[in-house]
Amino acid sequence: MKTEDLISLLSTGVAPVDSRVPARRFVRAIALGGLGALVLMAVIFGVRPDIAAVSRTPIFWAKFAFPTTLAATALFLAARLSRPGTTIGKFWALPAVPVLVVWSAAVAVLCLASPDARIPLVMGYTWRTCPFNILLLSVPAFVAVFWAIRGLAPTRLRLAGAAGGMLAGTIATMAYCFHCPEMSVAFWAVWYMLGMTLATLIGALLGPRFLRW
């Protein structure tokens, strides 16, 4: 086929383009990924038995706010990286804000605690499994978010993959909050952070392979 024939093929019968398509893809991916993570959490780990009581405490919502704010920044970055020709520039610093807040709080808590209470505050009861549980819960969101990004037009696949992985990991962590019994900010600062970081790294590894279009 000659190029001019291809041009006439492409331009014949064009319908108006709906500019809300990118937003709709992300909404769908987040809904499916979030639902998948919640179901996996409930089936595999179980909702914590005292959820009714604990959900009335501010500390629970402070914990939930950590992955939620990170998810919002990940969504922003992933949406930008899914479109050709956008720059990220100083927006890279966005995810650092919630992380620094939580780390500062963790340092403050540890400084105020007695020396022999510090290790339990960081390690909790579940440090061995926490990051891997988060990764397991992130699987549905990984698939959904990568589907959303791939259907747009990412041109920097490793970065787009990292942002997608971060979005999947943060969604999974939000769901994991409903199971996880740990209520120490120092624990989240290390182990939640590790789980979400691993998801981001896996996303960066998988991006060039699975986001090609």
Next chain:
Amino acid sequence: MKRIIQSGSVPGVEERLRALFIRGLNGDAVAYRAFLDDLTGHLRGFLRKRIYYLQDDIEDVVQEILLAVHNSRHTYRPDEPLTAWVHAIARYKLMDFFRARSRREALNDPLDDTLEIFATSDEEPADAKRDVGKLLEQLPDRHRLPILHVKLQGLSVSETAALTGMSESAVKVGIHRGLKALAAKIRGTA
């Protein structure tokens, strides 16, 4: 024989192409065709400077980029520069081309001068080596028939639906997915 247009004012090109493209996004086929024609010239000029040692491949890469621009046109936002958007797609597809041939040149030529993409124009097509028409014939009927009737024969969506017994939404989806499948086939043969 070759007619190469050096356009001195790159911003003028950006404005003209963007106006045409945005009208195309709103469903204006004439403006969209003018945009693709104009873009094609610029892509040829852009590529002939960069892969001059592979002149035979240029028309294939031009066609691949045109299809990519069409398939990702829903990701363009009118408040952003069109040059950067087109350049990112062209660069991505060119990198894919280099990668497919394991060319080290991909690493040596970062191609990051965004404005250059509209700097030259070349109206003279070379022959494409790959036949997109043949690849089109390999698509399954649910993709091939909507593209054949609507995009090649110029029938309307409802006429095509009546002719093929497909629903109107299946025809629209078939065109959309079919052109994406076509791009995937092109990638497979690169």
